[in-house]
Amino acid sequence: MFYSAAVDIASGFIKDDASPEQVAAERALYEPLAEAVRQLVDASIRTTVDADEVRAVTEDLERLAARLQRSQLPGAYGVRYGSDGTGRPWGNTVVGVRNPAAPPxxxxxxxxxxxxxxxxxxxxxxxxxxxxxxxxxxxxxxxxxxxxxxxxxxxxxxxxxxxxxxxxxxxxxxxxxxxxxxxxxxxxxxxxxxxxxxxxxxxxxxxxxxxxxxxxxxxxxxxxxxxxxxx
Amino acid sequence: MFYSAAVDIASGFIKDDASPEQVAAERALYEPLAEAVRQLVDASIRTTVDADEVRAVTEDLERLAARLQRSQLPGAYGVRYGSDGTGRPWGNTVVGVRNPAAPPxxxxxxxxxxxxxxxxxxxxxxxxxxxxxxxxxxxxxxxxxxxxxxxxxxxxxxxxxxxxxxxxxxxxxxxxxxxxxxxxxxxxxxxxxxxxxxxxxxxxxxxxxxxxxxxxxxxxxxxxxxxxxxx
CATH class of the missing domain: 3.10.129.10 (Hotdog Thioesterase)
Structure with missing residues (x-):
């Protein structure tokens, strides 16, 4: 019963051999992006700015999402392993540093x-x-x-x-x-x-x-x- | 033991008497905002556009978040009740239509x-x-x-x-x-x-x-x- 899922899960552990320096650079790039989106998640719930402003911001956000989506992973992030064996579960919904839905x-x-x-x-x-x-x-x-x-x-x-x-x-x-x-x-x-x-x-x-x-x-x-x- | 929390929770049930038409207008305004941010959550995890583009988009997102934050609720959304008694748990992390972290x-x-x-x-x-x-x-x-x-x-x-x-x-x-x-x-x-x-x-x-x-x-x-x- 677990077989196909096991293969799916195993295939999501990706050894990309990123060096510690590359990993640090990736983290410095993506953490601010996730944090900006995290602020937007909170603001989407709490904002009381006027309707025209909400509509204007929404349109800009749609354009920015499309820019990020121009090139992307075919599926979820999975877990990637660098050259020193450290794993990066960066899409994880609880601990993922690239996931704005995670606290993290x-x-x-x-x-x-x-x-x-x-x-x-x-x-x-x-x-x-x-x-x-x-x-x-x-x-x-x-x-x-x-x-x-x-x-x-x-x-x-x-x-x-x-x-x-x-x-x-x-x-x-x-x-x-x-x-x-x-x-x-x-x-x-x-x-x-x-x-x-x-x-x-x-x-x-x-x-x-x-x-x-x-x-x-x-x-x-x-x-x-x-x-x-x-x- | 439940007392203070009970008061906190009770105070978050807010009767704002919004008419069904007002509620429909609010929904039409905030659902696209939440959906745009939901797209950004997904894109933050999956994007592979180049680093300069990530940085440029991040800066724009920070500016847009600040625009939404110019005026906002003092805390979480709570549950608001319209004139017909229907409740709006719009910040709820599972069903909230204003919450981009909700599926919903x-x-x-x-x-x-x-x-x-x-x-x-x-x-x-x-x-x-x-x-x-x-x-x-x-x-x-x-x-x-x-x-x-x-x-x-x-x-x-x-x-x-x-x-x-x-x-x-x-x-x-x-x-x-x-x-x-x-x-x-x-x-x-x-x-x-x-x-x-x-x-x-x-x-x-x-x-x-x-x-x-x-x-x-x-x-x-x-x-x-x-x-x-x-x-």
Whole structure:
């Protein structure tokens, strides 16, 4: 059942051998573009300028989108690997630096405890569910990524098999933090747990099961410590 | 524990008494803006135009964002109610028509079975997790929204208390469909279940518990059949 998808996923891990200098130059080029579009996402929701101005800006944005679309990748970004083996999951919807829909999360691995990861981040108007609060599903999205990164940081990367999210109280939009850790292991199975906190403490908790698919174990392509980013 | 958040959320339900004609005019104004920015989100990830062109477009985008930001709402959009009682959750990260980070999902209520909802939608490069595939957390986000809408469509709106997502196989980016239904009820508690399907069938399933908080029951502000949108 997993076969064709496995091939599709495997083919999206692209070794382009970009040098660290090239990667740094790409990052310096695309991060400001993503940030400008991120500002536009927020402004599209919140602007109150008059209708003529909205229409004029919209037309200009359509022209600029067409300029960027003149030459583009045939599909999604995938994950690209540079000459030093570092992967770039730059389209990823949570951590992708080229993705304006991503906050983007920057996760930090604990130097002392293998498998512990944390992130400080800000979620604005684009992530709203209940008024002024983060959509519960966005919290699940962030926790899925964090749990996967914990599994990977502990040397046990995998794809999510199942997870449960429990909401303790509403999470306000704004500054938030998340942390995750490995809670249990058994063969190719890894359980990871995590939580998100707002200014008044923990608002949501999650625990999930991560499994490294057979094709990935056989390909050996996910042994990199960065692999968890990619699932 | 819920008190201050309850007040925050309640204050985000804004009755602006816009007439149906005003709402239609607003929609005609803001939908093209959101769609243009949505194109830019995709292009930011996928463009391969040369570096000078990326820089030139970025500068123009920054200027356009500043024009929209000259006058804006102090915070997130919230939910606004027109004169006919219809709510507009236009900033919502899943269904918000002014939110370029939203697909946006358009859910359809089954006319025959109360509480059954469905949606056909397309997820492109901005929603990537594993290469060429939808991020597992985005599927959780969509299902959280769908389950909440099912609860609401059955006359039992609520906020998510907990839910479990089970991944059957990877979900390719592209055309997808989702459906959700009420699976069980007990007092103020409602359990809803749902699934997402790709071209090869069901890829992910979820079940969750939804509870209408006391403040909302007392405010009576969520009795509208559209209320589920807002949690």
């Amino acid at each position: 999360l920057r996760t930090v691995k604990d130097a002392e405890t293998l498998g512990n990861v944390s992130a400080d981040f800000h979620l604005g108007a684009a992530y709203e569910g209940p008024p002024s609060h983060v959509h519960g599903g966005v919290l699940a999205l962030v926790l899925d990524q964090m749990l996967g990164e914990a599994a990977g940081a502990g040397g046990r990367p995998g794809m999510t098999a199942t997870y449960t999210v429990t909401y303790r109280r509403p999470t306000p939009l704004g500054a938030l933090s998340a942390r995750a850790w490995i809670s249990r292991t058994e063969g190719h199975k890894t359980w990871a747990a995590g939580e998100i906190s707002g200014p008044d403490g923990v608002t949501v908790e999650a625990e999930g099961l991560f499994v490294l698919p057979r094709w990935a174990r056989e390909a050996g392509g996910t042994d990199s410590p960065d692999a968890p980013h990619y699932f | 999902l358009r859910t359809v209520k089954d006319a025959e079975t109360l509480g059954n909802v469905s949606a056909d939608f397309h997820l492109g490069a901005a929603y990537e997790g594993p290469p060429s595939h939808v991020h597992g957390g985005v599927l959780a986000l969509v299902l959280d929204q769908m389950l909440g809408e099912a609860a609401g469509a059955g006359g039992r709106p609520g906020m998510t208390a907990t839910y479990t997502v089970t991944y059957r196989r990877p979900t390719p980016l592209g055309a997808l469909s989702a459906r959700a239904w009420i699976s069980r009820t007990e007092g103020h508690k409602t359990w809803a279940a749902g699934e997402i399907s790709g071209p090869d069938g069901v890829t992910v399933e979820a079940e969750g518990l939804f509870v209408l908080p006391r403040w909302a029951r007392e405010a009576g502000g969520t009795d509208s059949p559209d209320a589920p949108h807002y949690f």
